[in-house]
Amino acid sequence: xxxxxxxxxxxxxxxxxxxxxxxxxxxxxxxxxxxxxxxxxxxxxxxxxxxxxxxxxxxxxxxxxxxxxxxxxxxxxxxxxxxxxxxxxxxxxxxxxxxxxxxxxxxxxxxxxxxxxxxxxxxxxxxxxxxxxxxxxxxxxxxxxxxxxxxxxxxxxxxxxxxxxxxxxxxxxxxxxxxxxxxxxxxxxxxxxxxxxxxxxxxxxxxxxxxxxxxxxxxxxxxxxxxxxxxxxxxxxxxxxxxxxxxxxxxxxxxxxxxxxxxxxxxxxxxxxxxxxxxxxxxxxxxxxxxxxxxxxxxxxxxxxxxxxxxxxxxxxxxxxxxxxxxxxxxxxxxxxxxxxxxxxxxxxxxxxxxxxxxxxxxxxxxxxxxxxxxxxxxxxxxxxxxxxxxxxxxxxxxxxxxxxxxxxxxxxxxxxxxxxxxxxxxxxxxxxxxxxxxxxxxxxxxxxxxxxxxxxxxxxxxxxxxxxxxxxxxxxxxxxx
Numbered sequence: 001x002x003x004x005x006x007x008x009x010x011x012x013x014x015x016x017x018x019x020x021x022x023x024x025x026x027x028x029x030x031x032x033x034x035x036x037x038x039x040x041x042x043x044x045x046x047x048x049x050x051x052x053x054x055x056x057x058x059x060x061x062x063x064x065x066x067x068x069x070x071x072x073x074x075x076x077x078x079x080x081x082x083x084x085x086x087x088x089x090x091x092x093x094x095x096x097x098x099x100x101x102x103x104x105x106x107x108x109x110x111x112x113x114x115x116x117x118x119x120x121x122x123x124x125x126x127x128x129x130x131x132x133x134x135x136x137x138x139x140x141x142x143x144x145x146x147x148x149x150x151x152x153x154x155x156x157x158x159x160x161x162x163x164x165x166x167x168x169x170x171x172x173x174x175x176x177x178x179x180x181x182x183x184x185x186x187x188x189x190x191x192x193x194x195x196x197x198x199x200x201x202x203x204x205x206x207x208x209x210x211x212x213x214x215x216x217x218x219x220x221x222x223x224x225x226x227x228x229x230x231x232x233x234x235x236x237x238x239x240x241x242x243x244x245x246x247x248x249x250x251x252x253x254x255x256x257x258x259x260x261x262x263x264x265x266x267x268x269x270x271x272x273x274x275x276x277x278x279x280x281x282x283x284x285x286x287x288x289x290x291x292x293x294x295x296x297x298x299x300x301x302x303x304x305x306x307x308x309x310x311x312x313x314x315x316x317x318x319x320x321x322x323x324x325x326x327x328x329x330x331x332x333x334x335x336x337x338x339x340x341x342x343x344x345x346x347x348x349x350x351x352x353x354x355x356x357x358x359x360x361x362x363x364x365x366x367x368x369x370x371x372x373x374x375x376x377x378x379x380x381x382x383x384x385x386x387x388x389x390x391x392x393x394x395x396x397x398x399x400x401x402x403x404x405x406x407x408x409x410x411x412x413x414x415x416x417x418x419x420x421x422x423x424x425x426x427x428x429x430x431x432x433x434x435x436x437x438x439x440x441x442x443x444x445x446x447x448x449x450x451x452x453x454x455x456x457x458x459x460x461x462x463x464x465x466x467x468x469x470x471x472x473x474x475x476x477x478x479x480x481x482x
Contacts, residue, residue, distance in 0.1 A: 044177035044199035053194040058138035085474035101374035109361020151302035180376040202238040220245030251399035287340040311458035346454035352392035
């Protein structure tokens, strides 16, 4: 019933997958599906279900439509003169979780936030309103499982290969044990997104549940940087908390030796320069440079992923150059690259950001928010009290590491709650370096070595080769010490 109602107003929605262990009751592996009468009386997530995650692949056309939409977001930026990271995956996963239970104007508002149009997943069937939702769920599910597939080894004499996935994605729901959750909501959460469900009692001492959720976020995102991991605070009247966690970690195929770091001048805007300690090493990589434009692929041990760095040494026109950079232009630059032996210099960096979803549609309005698809009897009695995400990226001598998480909390509407309609995003950058002469003879000299230095602002793109997805993008304009 939920899918039919949601189909009347939704054409699309999305969500990430997940897993994890818990000290609370989990219902992923029960043996018997309840009868309809039993379902009507079921409380919390204690629904006996044989539902498992759907392993079937989406139609390639629908999958590509979703990848194209995500890639478009990698080229949306208000300014290229600041340090930032644009990582939409967790945010989009949170919107997916919200749209899974949304109906009416709330669902429409989430669609607008996702920038999904009415023809993106057109099934061509007479009942396409509900079929389109299934098509989109399948597309996101297929992409998520592609991204989390096992790492692909690239031969390397210096780095031992680890076959664990470079990217992981997880989500878990903590639901009030005496709330009647919709069977469709439960089955879709497990079936399309691999969610693990936990029944808890928010009216008890919430410190135990809060500690469990915090540990789950750390375990599934590696988000352990001191001072940047917000504590989870639950209200006694909570009904549902949805947690999302992503991480990416992979070593460079040719890691940088910190003994070769050197002090280098880095060009800033407005004819200014600063001196920073840069990583330096001999690297064989895909590379292209012509005029002011340079593109480089930094290869990982996991050959399923690549990091592209793009720069223009024309500082005065850097902002306009990046504004004009599109996915087609990036692909054109990539097609011109060739394997090149480089004497490469570039700065390590650390960037973090956070985002609030409070201003999305009317999700936190206790009078107008409509999440009735979450309730077994389709009761319109929930609204979102908080929804935020955070992420950080570490680019260093050994490789690249992303940590990201997000959470949304639902409560009963009758309870008053302080609301905030402010959506904010903040970023900061820190870097660290050491210095030494770079005259190492540890690697045989190649026939020709091209000297390349990323000593001016540049943009980066983390790219998944199988799906052709740009998972994240960002800009480094002024490396700064911590």
